[in-house]
Amino acid sequence: MRARLILEDGTECVGTAFGKVTESIGEVVFNTGLTGYQEVLSDPSYCGQIVTMTYPLIGNYGINRDDFEAVRPYIHGFVVREHCDTPSNWRSTNSLDELLQDYGIPGIAGVDTRMLTRKLRYHGTMKGMITSSDAPLAELVAALRSAPMMTDQVARVSTKNLYNCPGTGHRVVLVDFGAKHGILRELTKRDCDVVVVPHDVTAEEISRLQPDGILLSNGPGDPKDVQHATQMIREVLGKYPIFGICLGHQLFALAGGADTTKLKFGHWGGNHPVKEIATGRTYITSQNHSYAVTADSLANTELIITHTALNDGTVEGLRHTEHPAFSVQYHPEAAPGPYDSSYLFDQFLSMMDTAKEGRLHAKIR
Numbered sequence: 319m320r321a322r323l324i325l326e327d328g329t330e331c332v333g334t335a336f337g338k339v340t341e342s343i344g345e346v347v348f349n350t351g352l353t354g355y356q357e358v359l360s361d362p363s364y365c366g367q368i369v370t371m372t373y374p375l376i377g378n379y380g381i382n383r384d385d386f387e388a389v390r391p392y393i394h395g396f397v398v399r400e401h402c403d404t405p406s407n408w409r410s411t412n413s414l415d416e417l418l419q420d421y422g423i424p425g426i427a428g429v430d431t432r433m434l435t436r437k438l439r440y441h442g443t444m445k446g447m448i449t450s451s452d453a454p455l456a457e458l459v460a461a462l463r464s465a466p467m468m469t470d471q472v473a474r475v476s477t478k479n480l481y482n483c484p485g486t487g488h489r490v491v492l493v494d495f496g497a498k499h500g501i502l503r504e505l506t507k508r509d510c511d512v513v514v515v516p517h518d519v520t521a522e523e524i525s526r527l528q529p530d531g532i533l534l535s536n537g538p539g540d541p542k543d544v545q546h547a548t549q550m551i552r553e554v555l556g557k558y559p560i561f562g563i564c565l566g567h568q569l570f571a572l573a574g575g576a577d578t579t580k581l582k583f584g585h586w587g588g589n590h591p592v593k594e595i596a597t598g599r600t601y602i603t604s605q606n607h608s609y610a611v612t613a614d615s616l617a618n619t620e621l622i623i624t625h626t627a628l629n630d631g632t633v634e635g636l637r638h639t640e641h642p643a644f645s646v647q648y649h650p651e652a653a654p655g656p657y658d659s660s661y662l663f664d665q666f667l668s669m670m671d672t673a674k675e676g677r678l679h680a681k682i683r
């Protein structure tokens with residue numbers, strides 16, 4: 319069946335429908351990963367977005383039980399050059415087409431994804447629509463232009479209730495703004511006792527859980543749509559070690575008095591080089607974000623830049639000068655992507671060790 323991808327600038331790509339045949343609107347973003355389509359489409363950070371993969375063959379190793387980054391995908395559409403519907407991999411349990419059908423997500427294949435990505439890089443991120451309608455292009459573009467964009471993605475993807483992934487080590491409160499399973503895997507691998515809490519948790523509710531540290535997760539949308547979280551972060555800062563990842567990093571920055579801005583076309587892929595200022599070392603990182611912390615806004619704050627992007631110089635990591643708290647714009651849990659930065663979870667654990675020792679000494683004295 320024929321499907322159309324329409325962009326708000328009037329661009330039209332005609333292709334073949336796969337997944338659920340339905341109409342859907344979202345912000346169109348690209349991902350340059352050569353593999354990892356299952357992790358990308360199940361990462362809640364993409365809620366409300368239509369994702370196009372730049373790698374030309376997608377679906378060839380199927381979908382498996384273990385590589386999900388959330389219990390369900392929240393993307394609004396999937397755009398590929400060539401869709402492979404005969405997956406071949408011993409781990410595969412179903413096909414990409416079946417997954418998208420199960421969750422009501424439209425896919426379109428046969429699109430010149432290289433042209434599409436160049437357009438998005440040149441003009442900036444745009445709204446888009448996947449449809450099988452035969453309506454005139456001008457009509458669809460007008461409908462697309464006037465369609466409102468989502469602002470409540472975090473509330474949609476965050477857990478509604480608190481839950482525990484028990485461990486015998488440090489108790490970490492993971493604030494779920496759309497947390498990837500990769501973060502849980504990294505914490506539980508280090509034996510943490512993880513309590514996952516909803517995005518609108520208060521500082522008082524967190525204190526009742528007696529955490530050793532707080533992890534602010536990744537998540538979808540504009541960090542400025544999550545105002546309640548910045549208030550909570552201000553109240554817990556200095557009381558517990560804090561580690562922020564991606565949206566969590568942006569919220570940590572906003573709470574510290576800095577500002578965020580939307581990038582022209584964002585960072586989307588598994589090979590973004592990031593420089594750690596203290597050591598001069600370069601790490602290859604997994605990234606998917608539209609927004610970034612503005613460097614100038616850090617001037618009168620207690621936050622300093624620890625990492626920068628080598629491609630465009632944007633802020634990639636922050637540290638608080640007074641309190642044990644730090645954050646990164648990229649994904650140290652990878653999934654998909656390189657594991658170069660998993661040491662940051664070890665740093666978070668050391669921070670919790672030090673804070674715990676301090677509390678013990680204070681008690682003894």
Ligand SMILES: NC(=O)CC[C@H](N)C(=O)O
Nearest residue numbers: 536537539564565608609
């Ligand atoms: N992966 C993320 O957490 C993304 C953060 C935020 N939604 C952005 O696009 O910048």
